[in-house]
Amino acid sequence: MGSIIAHRASRGRTGDPGSQAPTLTGVTDALSDRRPEPSLERMLADLVPPPRFADARLDNYVPDPAHPSQEEAKQRITDFAAELGRPRGGLLSRLRRKSESRRAASTSTEGSASARPTC
Numbered sequence: 001m002g003s004i005i006a007h008r009a010s011r012g013r014t015g016d017p018g019s020q021a022p023t024l025t026g027v028t029d030a031l032s033d034r035r036p037e038p039s040l041e042r043m044l045a046d047l048v049p050p051p052r053f054a055d056a057r058l059d060n061y062v063p064d065p066a067h068p069s070q071e072e073a074k075q076r077i078t079d080f081a082a083e084l085g086r087p088r089g090g091l092l093s094r095l096r097r098k099s100e101s102r103r104a105a106s107t108s109t110e111g112s113a114s115a116r117p118t119c
Contacts, residue, residue: 038046049056058078063070089097 058074058081061074063074065071
């Protein structure tokens with residue numbers, strides 16, 4: 001693991017700025033060498049917004065008219081949030097829907113002679 005040595009400029013005994021020499025302040029591990037493993041509880045606690053945003057909601061956000069992208073972003077987030085509230089079907093419900101639509105299509109064309117091609 002690599003280390004970083006930090007230097008701090010200090011004044012000489014006379015206080016003359018020209019007599020500054022770096023001094024060793026400490027040795028620390030390189031940030032790129034660190035591998036933190038925070039707990040789930042810690043990460044969830046860090047996701048809590050500051051108290052000053054307690055009443056902030058998407059509904060009461062007012063985009064700046066000078067920046068049209070803010071209104072666009074608000075609309076996209078609103079649409080995304082609406083999608084989250086809708087129940088979604090998984091793979092099985094998709095398969096059921098396809099088989100039901102095939103079944104409905106085949107029963108609607110069975111009694112009609114004009115629906116089938118003639119050779």
